[in-house]
Each structure stands twice: as C-alpha cells, then as structure tokens.
Amino acid sequence: MRPRHELRLFFTALQFFTRLPVPAWVGFRPAWLQHCTRYYPLVGWVAGGVAALAFWLGQALWPQPVAVLLSMAAGLVLTGAFHEDGFADVCDGLGGAVSRERALDIMKDSRLGTYGVVGLGLMLALKFAVLNALPPAWVAAALLLAHPASRLGSALLIWRMRYAREEGKAKPLGRRMRDGEFMTAAACGLLPALVMAVTGVLPAAGVGWAMAGGLAGAAWMARVLKRRLGGYTGDGLGAAQQLSELGCYLGLLALVA
DSSP: OOHHHHHHHHHHHHHHHSSOOOOGGGOOOGGGGGTGGGGHHHHHHHHHHHHHHHHHHHHTTSOHHHHHHHHHHHHHHHHTTHHHHHHHHHHHHHHHOSSHHHHHHHHHOOSOOHHHHHHHHHHHHHHHHHHHHSOHHHHHHHHHHHHHHHHHHHHHHHHHSOBOOSSSTTGGGOSOOOHHHHHHHHHHHHHHHHHHHHHTSSOHHHHHHHHHHHHHHHHHHHHHHHHHHSSBOHHHHHHHHHHHHHHHHHHHHHHHO
16 A cells, blocks of 8 residues: 555545645545445544534533534534435435336435435434433444444445446446455444453444444345445435434434333
C-alpha cells in the first residue's frame, strides 16, 4: 500500500459521505470512488466522534433527551442527512411500487412520499428513544461503536451483492469490493467494538449484542433489496446503514431492558 494514495482514498470517502472539506492537495479522480469504500467505516469514526462529542457537551448542560437530540442533529448536519435520505427513498420505492422498474423510478424522484415520511419519522424516533433509554455513560460509546459498525454493514452489500442500476449517483460505488478491500473495511469497522469490549468501556456482552443487531439490520435490508430489486442501489446502502445503526443500539439496549 502507498500511504499517500491510501490517505487520498480516505479523504475521497470523507468528501463523498460527509460535508467536511478535504485538503486541496488530495485532488480528485473518479477512479478513486471505486476503491474508497474500504474506508467507509473509517468515515464512521469521524461521524461517531462528532455525534459523541455533541452528546458529551450537551449532557454537561442539559438533560439526556436534549443531549441525544443535539447529537442526532450534529450527525445529520455532518453527513447532510445522506443516509437518512437514502432510507426514505427506499421506503417510498419499496412501499409504493410492486415492480422492480417502478420501484427504481420512485427512488430516483427527489420528492418525499408518504412511505418515506412515515419510515424516516419512525427511524429517527426509534433512534432517539433507544439512545435516551441507554445509561448515560453508555451513549457516547454506543455512538462511537455503531457509526463504524453500521457502515461496515453497508459495505457488506457492496462486497457480496451486484449493483441494481445501469446508472445513478452511486454507480462509481457499483464495482464489487475485493476481498482485501473488505478486510480493510472490516478492520476499521470492528476495531472500536473490540477496544470497547477489551477495555470495559461497554460490557463485552453488550458489544456482542450490538454487533449482532447491526448485522441483522444490514442482512435484512440486503435480503429485501435482493428480492425486490435484484441488487443494491445507493439509496439501499443508506438504508442498510440506518437499519444497521439502529440494530446496534437495540442490541445494546437489550442488555439493559
């Protein structure tokens, strides 16, 4: 691996999946988009860090529900609601169409329909409810765990599934990940969970439940996309990330409930 090239790939992923600026020396080549997904979970370190910091600062001044909402808002601003938009589009497409072709057409429409509004509202409400129900000392760690792990769940689709469209915004990501690239993504996605389990920041059993929940969310989304569309789309990747993230929080909460 060439360190400078790998750093460029990371910044390319950061630029694609968030609204953060990147250094001018990075430059851009379309081909880099085909390989930057190996660092998709590493972008989750940044997103999780920002969300955790917002929660930590908010908790110092206000009750936990307010801190959770501030954390969610920080994450939405950082990513431009990129993944949430994909989840809403998938809800509209799969909820409002029977045929594959019609579903793909609906998902391309920038307007938000009833299924998207209801699905997104329930998703955000569930995230808020689960994070607010966790012990306060666990919330920041849960964010730092779930953001990388859920993006690894989304990367699983790129690794194992075919791209469903002939064109689209995520077409540069439509090349199937090589095994070595996925191993890099897996290392980035699993390292926070391993560190938290070993150091006791979160109970090892809780980390296990969280990872199982995250995998279940991504696997269910993959199954639905394969059955309805024959593969993944960019919106499908966003939906998988959202369900995987929520699955992580639900898994962790199961240890407390």
